[in-house]
Amino acid sequence: MPSQGAGAGGIGPGGPRAPWVLLAVVILAFVMLAVAGGPLALRTERPYPSRPLGLEPEPALLPPPPIDDEYFPCEDCHEEESADPKVRELDEHDNIELAHGDLWCLDCHDADQRDLLHLSDASPVEMAESWRLCTRCHAKKIPDWRAGVHGKRTGHWRGPKEYWTCVVCHDPHSPLFKPLEPRPPPKRASEIQLRIYGEQEETSDEEP
Amino acid sequence: MKNPERGARGASRREFLKTAGAGLGAVAGVPGAAQGFDLESFFQRHFRELTQEDLDDLLLRLEQKYSKQYRKPVQVGAIGPNDGVVFGYGLDISRCIGCRRCVYACIEENNQSRDPEIHWIRVLEYEREHAVRSIDPDEGNPFYDHDLVPAEGKLYLPVACQQCENPPCVAACPTQATWQEPDGIVVIDYDWCIGCRYCMAACPYGARHFNWREPEIPAEEINPDTHIIGNRPRPHGVVEKCTFCIQRTRKGRYPACVEACPVGARKFGNLLDPESEIRYLLEHKRTFALKAELATNPRFFYFYG
Numbered sequence: 001m002p003s004q005g006a007g008a009g010g011i012g013p014g015g016p017r018a019p020w021v022l023l024a025v026v027i028l029a030f031v032m033l034a035v036a037g038g039p040l041a042l043r044t045e046r047p048y049p050s051r052p053l054g055l056e057p058e059p060a061l062l063p064p065p066p067i068d069d070e071y072f073p074c075e076d077c078h079e080e081e082s083a084d085p086k087v088r089e090l091d092e093h094d095n096i097e098l099a100h101g102d103l104w105c106l107d108c109h110d111a112d113q114r115d116l117l118h119l120s121d122a123s124p125v126e127m128a129e130s131w132r133l134c135t136r137c138h139a140k141k142i143p144d145w146r147a148g149v150h151g152k153r154t155g156h157w158r159g160p161k162e163y164w165t166c167v168v169c170h171d172p173h174s175p176l177f178k179p180l181e182p183r184p185p186p187k188r189a190s191e192i193q194l195r196i197y198g199e200q201e202e203t204s205d206e207e208p
Numbered sequence: 209m210k211n212p213e214r215g216a217r218g219a220s221r222r223e224f225l226k227t228a229g230a231g232l233g234a235v236a237g238v239p240g241a242a243q244g245f246d247l248e249s250f251f252q253r254h255f256r257e258l259t260q261e262d263l264d265d266l267l268l269r270l271e272q273k274y275s276k277q278y279r280k281p282v283q284v285g286a287i288g289p290n291d292g293v294v295f296g297y298g299l300d301i302s303r304c305i306g307c308r309r310c311v312y313a314c315i316e317e318n319n320q321s322r323d324p325e326i327h328w329i330r331v332l333e334y335e336r337e338h339a340v341r342s343i344d345p346d347e348g349n350p351f352y353d354h355d356l357v358p359a360e361g362k363l364y365l366p367v368a369c370q371q372c373e374n375p376p377c378v379a380a381c382p383t384q385a386t387w388q389e390p391d392g393i394v395v396i397d398y399d400w401c402i403g404c405r406y407c408m409a410a411c412p413y414g415a416r417h418f419n420w421r422e423p424e425i426p427a428e429e430i431n432p433d434t435h436i437i438g439n440r441p442r443p444h445g446v447v448e449k450c451t452f453c454i455q456r457t458r459k460g461r462y463p464a465c466v467e468a469c470p471v472g473a474r475k476f477g478n479l480l481d482p483e484s485e486i487r488y489l490l491e492h493k494r495t496f497a498l499k500a501e502l503a504t505n506p507r508f509f510y511f512y513g
Binding site for chain 2: 143144147148149150151152153154155156157158159161164169177179180181182183184185186187188192
């Protein structure tokens, strides 16, 4: 049996035929390799500069919340020691649209330390760390925000990046996202064709 | 350098071409002949066959050409893929409001032709009620024009190159001018593209675009940070598409569309890094791919945040 001879590797009764079988297999393999590696598959001759992975996580920056300089610091106007806790119309702040559940100013702003916010247990919170206050109610958003999937990040996917905090995108007084004016729509294919062949079409229209 | 014999041959070939080019110019007696028809670029090899020397020459030649054309220094880089990185993209369709900020950020970053206009990203608008059952990228309306978005009862689906793991466009190309890089980005060698547009017919997502005319980009709007198989200014008659902002992302930056999105709907990262944003959303959110039944295996995932 020829297969036995090939399997024996050229030793034994099938010996004389085995080298030919081996040679044929080797030639066939070379031909296949040449075809696969030749014109059918381009290879990069120039080695790509390989770069190792960077260290993660990189330090993150929190962009400051958008605070209106005209109104902040609050203590410039609110000099009195304690605020009037009565819910009422505030003429000085009629530019603020308050549409955040049933919240009133002093639910978030501290009545005694006017430049600070406070948590429900009355512990103070800096304006720059307002997300600590937001997440007291919106705790479900924390894992997604920490992972970078809720909210926005800019900078580097691998490297220093900015994590946008709640109030950068959501106005805390009226957190629902406001509609935006869209940028212009794309041109239709027919409009683009007219612009490319416009001149020829005009001349052909005039001829008949 | 790796192959000194080839390097030497390449050098002598270049020298020959330079002399031949000068000779041709002299014979023709036209001073501009060497400029208009460049033997070096005529005999230029495929991007993946270029030696380091050939590539350096090519980058320099392109930088000089573009810097002159746009009257400011334009850099053409060829930064390669990062080790252990395969890019993936996530888009939260529960947040997208259809404002098209991404479309225009992409145009500016990637030097797309302003006239005739080319948009790599199309934002499709659907009736929310219908989209709940199925989203077909062939059915959405990219031409919506409202005063404010999101419009009542509408849903938005931005579509660009899906960077398929199994890209039909690559299989269709007769000149191997388009291929998939080790980091998953499908790129185009604009010097090898013959403009047959087979890839455009093969792409199920309509993500490839053709330069029907010499692209026009105002000199003051050109982005001078370019990549040779990415956002460098394209010639007339070639196909182009999204490259995940190859010139930015290979340096670790986010793509331009991610940074432009006002609602943070766009996510980007390394699929091989278990700590990345893209891996988190694949593991924690409901995701889907467009036309998944075609088994193109997009690396662009839509999700509900």
